[in-house]
Amino acid sequence: MSNRENYKAGFLGIIGQPNAGKSSLMNYLIREKISIVTSKPQTTRRRILGLHSETAGQVVFIDAPGIVKSTSGLNSFLQKEAEDVIRASDALMAVLSISEDSIERNQEIIDMVTKSRKPWFAVMTKTDLTDKAHRINLLRELIKKNGSSALAVSIKNTTDEDRKLILDECIKVLPKAEAPLYDTELFTTENVKSIVEEIIREKCFETLEFEVPYQLAVQTRKFDEDAKPCPKIFVDIIIGKETHKPIVIGKGAANIKKIGAEAREEIQKMMDVDKVYLELNVVVKNNWFENATAMKELKYVINTK
Known part of the structure; x- marks a missing residue:
């Protein structure tokens, strides 16, 4: 080639x-x-x-x-x-x-x-x-x-x-090249943890309304792909206001259960496993989306070069 x-x-x-x-x-x-x-x-x-x-x-x-x-x-x-x-x-x-x-x-x-x-x-x-x-x-x-x-x-x-x-x-x-830039068997350079975080954020966007999903981030706390009897994933849903917490959780925990169930199903399909243990925790970091330090912790880093 x-x-x-x-x-x-x-x-x-x-x-x-x-x-x-x-x-x-x-x-x-x-x-x-x-x-x-x-x-x-x-x-x-x-x-x-x-x-x-x-x-x-x-x-x-x-x-x-x-x-x-x-x-x-x-x-x-x-x-x-x-x-x-x-x-x-x-x-x-x-x-x-x-x-x-x-x-x-x-x-x-x-x-x-x-x-x-x-x-x-x-x-x-x-x-x-x-x-x-x-x-x-x-x-x-x-x-x-x-x-x-x-x-x-x-x-x-x-x-x-x-x-x-x-x-x-x-x-x-595209320019001419002597060889492919990546292994031709790959379809992405993203790792499994990053894809899991994006899936959860997608379910948050689909479930929640108004400004809530836009002021929300997802961060993996622990990811054990080799755990038995199934992979175990612990994720924090970061929100920017205390008033958003009951909205994300929902009445009778309806919203967080819906987000978790839909995310779990898609993650299992993506990882090609029968079962995944997924634990979601809602964490408040006031106005994180306006704070450079908090944004950096969540990997939203502005390159000033």
Whole structure:
């Protein structure tokens, strides 16, 4: 493989507005769920790497948080994380949703990728929204005007042909390489503990409302994958306000039981085991999302370089 003249490999940053469908698209392309997906915007908080390998090359997808504009706290970390992904990538895929009411919001993403001067292309998402169908041609023209091609996809109604078209375009924009960057049997560089934390955070987003999931973090206290008779996982759900604790727990512990049950089922499937012992503990760290030290402890560290 390393001697193939046209072999390509590199990092492809996935850039878009919050809730544009970036994580769903990456999961679909690598055929594994490694990025969490919810109906709420700004679910992705840190870059996640997904790998697709084939004869023609290897694509290392970097799923970035949605673009936000903020200079403080957790949102500042999210903004810097997205900007760092652009800098770290060899090429970019702009994910533009036709559900976006403001054309300026999609133009912002296009401006960011063109400013990087890196090879890029665009994927239009949520094209199944029939009441927004008129926007497809408008968005396609906008992308063409900015010097790139556009593919259209609906994750709900997609085909293997759609997937191949996107993957072919991904490989096309990557640099030539002598060999893959990672083992071709891998589909992610994430470890099991990180994936478990993301699964639990996803269930929190799905169960809880308003600002609560946005001011919440997940931290593993103990992870014993080799415990008998089953793996044992102890996790803290960190919240920013004392008033959020009864909301997370729920009446009669309904919410925390629901989060635990749904997370446990998905973790067992991911780890390919019959049973997992999962213990969730709700911990209050006042306004952790505005405290640099607390954010660092939770691995939300802003790179100032």
